[in-house]
Amino acid sequence: MECxxxxxxxxxFWESILKQDxxxxxxxxxxxxxxxxxxxxxxxxxxxxxxxxGECPGxxxxxxxxxxxxxxxxxxxxxxxxxxxxxxxxxxxxxKMIDGKISTMDEYWADDGPSPQWRQAMKIGIxxxxxxxxxxxxxxxxxxxxxxxGERIHLKIRESLEQDLDDIRSLWADGQVMHxxxxxxxxxxxxxxxxxxxxxxxxxxxxxxxxxxxxxxQYVGESYYRIDRExxxxxxLDIKLFPHAQGKGLAVRSLCFAIEQAFKYGADKxxxxxxxxxxxxxxxxxxxxFVTKEYPPHLKKVAADYNAVYMEKERPCRL
Numbered sequence: 001m002e003c004x005x006x007x008x009x010x011x012x013f014w015e016s017i018l019k020q021d022x023x024x025x026x027x028x029x030x031x032x033x034x035x036x037x038x039x040x041x042x043x044x045x046x047x048x049x050x051x052x053x054g055e056c057p058g059x060x061x062x063x064x065x066x067x068x069x070x071x072x073x074x075x076x077x078x079x080x081x082x083x084x085x086x087x088x089x090x091x092x093x094x095x096k097m098i099d100g101k102i103s104t105m106d107e108y109w110a111d112d113g114p115s116p117q118w119r120q121a122m123k124i125g126i127x128x129x130x131x132x133x134x135x136x137x138x139x140x141x142x143x144x145x146x147x148x149x150g151e152r153i154h155l156k157i158r159e160s161l162e163q164d165l166d167d168i169r170s171l172w173a174d175g176q177v178m179h180x181x182x183x184x185x186x187x188x189x190x191x192x193x194x195x196x197x198x199x200x201x202x203x204x205x206x207x208x209x210x211x212x213x214x215x216x217x218q219y220v221g222e223s224y225y226r227i228d229r230e231x232x233x234x235x236x237l238d239i240k241l242f243p244h245a246q247g248k249g250l251a252v253r254s255l256c257f258a259i260e261q262a263f264k265y266g267a268d269k270x271x272x273x274x275x276x277x278x279x280x281x282x283x284x285x286x287x288x289x290f291v292t293k294e295y296p297p298h299l300k301k302v303a304a305d306y307n308a309v310y311m312e313k314e315r316p317c318r319l
Contacts, residue, residue: 008100009316010067011260014078018060022050028102035105049105058082065090069142072097079112088112140257146248153248156214157257160201160222164212165194167219176243177221180275182306206265213241213254220245223254225262225270231298235267251284256317259288263316273308285311 008028016024035049062080074095081088089109096104140157171177173186201210208226221241228234239255262270274281290311
């Protein structure tokens with residue numbers, strides 16, 4: 001999601017693959033693009049690739065685990081499996097981009113499964129994840145140039161884990177971070193309160209989710225969405241960054257990731273309601289295509305109790 005280069009919506013691309021949506025998929029490719037599946041020594045035209053994807057037996061599901069964007073190339077790591085979990089694969093995809101569309105795609109597909117017997121007999125290593133889980137948390141990772149000073153920044157966003165609670169607690173306790181949301185001295189929480197909040201959070205996935213943001217491997221903030229199934233699948237959004245991490249392009253990319261996740265899990269619209277005095281936030285939301293509107297009826301009480309501007313967006317980001 002570079003601001004300097006038009007990059008495609010990677011999550012929408014993979015959604016088209018998993019849905020075997022031929023009409024949607026063709027729009028991501030240049031007409032003369034080349035697709036190579038190296039593990040099976042196959043090369044396809046766009047038409048052939050879309051046909052192969054569409055005629056793959058069974059219904060597919062999956063999760064993009066990692067995205068890396070580098071100038072004119074995107075690298076993704078994706079977990080793919082039939083909906084009945086009868087098999088499981090990981091695919092690494094290298095996408096060369098020209099004018100926001102794929103010119104070449106090189107992919108490496110691997111079967112998931114246990115390690116071979118000879119290595120099990122060595123009794124070395126530990127599992128990366130529990131063998132009985134098929135849940136793969138989304139991760140967004142990119143390295144980009146800050147146009148203000150030429151600084152290269154490595155950004156990583158992932159689902160918040162229990163190990164992040166101390167960092168989140170410090171973020172909420174910062175008065176500068178919390179000033180415009182009614183806590184000019186910061187929101188002080190005990191470790192027990194943070195654990196209780198986290199336990200409630202994990203029970204609500206995927207209707208809501210919370211993400212931790214890292215710049216150059218240092219925790220710098222959070223983003224969040226919550227989908228209201230009872231009110232037109234409207235999703236609330238939030239983002240907070242430490243002051244030293246602001247003005248570097250992190251907020252745009254981090255909020256876009258949360259927006260994409262909200263739409264992925266069923267939101268029809270997303271909204272923010274910033275304090276009207278928070279000029280930086282207003283500028284950010286306008287840049288991302290949010291439109292100022294009247295509060296929906298079910299949020300009228302919020303409008304009465306909280307001095308805020310209601311802003312809504314009906315589509316994922318496209319930077």
